[in-house]
Amino acid sequence: MMQRFPTQATVENPRYGQLIIGPPGSGKTTYCAEALKFYRELGRQVGVVNLDPANENMSYEPVLSVMELITVEDCMEHLKIGPNGALMHCAEYLADHLEDWLLPALRKLGATHNYFLFDCPGQIELYTHHTAMARVFERLERERYSLVTVNLIDSHYCSEPSKFIATLLMALNTMLRMSLPHVNVLSKADLLKKHETKLHFNVDFYTDVLDLKYLLDKLDDDPAMRKYHKLNAAICSMVEDYALVSFQLLDVFSTDSMLRLRNHIDKANGYVYKAGEEQTVNSLLACAVGAETEAARMEHDVRPYME
Numbered sequence: 001m002m003q004r005f006p007t008q009a010t011v012e013n014p015r016y017g018q019l020i021i022g023p024p025g026s027g028k029t030t031y032c033a034e035a036l037k038f039y040r041e042l043g044r045q046v047g048v049v050n051l052d053p054a055n056e057n058m059s060y061e062p063v064l065s066v067m068e069l070i071t072v073e074d075c076m077e078h079l080k081i082g083p084n085g086a087l088m089h090c091a092e093y094l095a096d097h098l099e100d101w102l103l104p105a106l107r108k109l110g111a112t113h114n115y116f117l118f119d120c121p122g123q124i125e126l127y128t129h130h131t132a133m134a135r136v137f138e139r140l141e142r143e144r145y146s147l148v149t150v151n152l153i154d155s156h157y158c159s160e161p162s163k164f165i166a167t168l169l170m171a172l173n174t175m176l177r178m179s180l181p182h183v184n185v186l187s188k189a190d191l192l193k194k195h196e197t198k199l200h201f202n203v204d205f206y207t208d209v210l211d212l213k214y215l216l217d218k219l220d221d222d223p224a225m226r227k228y229h230k231l232n233a234a235i236c237s238m239v240e241d242y243a244l245v246s247f248q249l250l251d252v253f254s255t256d257s258m259l260r261l262r263n264h265i266d267k268a269n270g271y272v273y274k275a276g277e278e279q280t281v282n283s284l285l286a287c288a289v290g291a292e293t294e295a296a297r298m299e300h301d302v303r304p305y306m307e
């Protein structure tokens, strides 16, 4: 987790935003719906802003949706382009209408909300190659939102070493490109128990990303992957050298899991340093120095998803 130091002390009315990203189907919309309820119960003035122009089955009531501005379907019909091109076009269109659409709407909502969950589009190329979403995020930062990217990745990707190595590379690439406080999440962790027989290592191997030598050995077991040994070794060593990628496990339907993730996110975007619902010196200190023991962390973060 990349962490931001407290800058809010000088800001009059701090505003916060979680940028929920991750491949289609990784659980972004479900997370937004559950986080909305959860944060509301904590008393936060929170709302979801849908920035995904192809978001179907929104299970929450957004305070604002990009689909009021443009939809993938309209683009496909009017521009006679395919779904991927239409999505890129929508992202460009959004980035071109920040000053006359997104920001005025957010400022208006600012009267009643100071915490936004941005449900973002999933296509990875929007974050790794394209600049439109980066432009949106940069502009929000300049608008003095304390942002954190919450990158959801289906924990199913742990089931095969080759999938996991691709996940690591994708997470690192996104983190470096976005250069924002960042929390990587393995979503649908409740399903890990079901897949556990397929996992080659303990769950904490995947969350902590400390020693990838074992992953490399496993990759070499597969003849199809063995011929890429040098490439895989280079990727593993790069991920280890940066030492930035680690994951939080999330089961959106578990209150404890949502609470643990909230603690990480609050540290990452600096919410914890501001007059939030946890204002005591002890809770600040606990967050600041990571006062939890390794055993306690294992008990809460890893154990529920084992056996």
Ligand SMILES: Nc1nc2c(ncn2[C@@H]2O[C@H](COP(=O)(O)OP(=O)(O)O)[C@@H](O)[C@H]2O)c(=O)[nH]1
Residues within 6 Å of the ligand: 022, 023, 024, 025, 026, 027, 028, 029, 030, 031, 122, 187, 188, 189, 190, 191, 250, 251, 252, 253
């Ligand atoms: N078991 C389980 N399923 C989940 C969880 N989060 C999301 N899902 C399911 O994953 C599917 C895709 O979720 P969705 O939120 O639409 O993904 P999006 O495309 O990233 O917005 C849906 O069927 C959700 O019910 C979770 O924590 N546990």
Ligand SMILES: [Mg+2]
Residues within 6 Å of the ligand: 028, 029, 030, 052, 055, 056
């Ligand atoms: Mg969605």
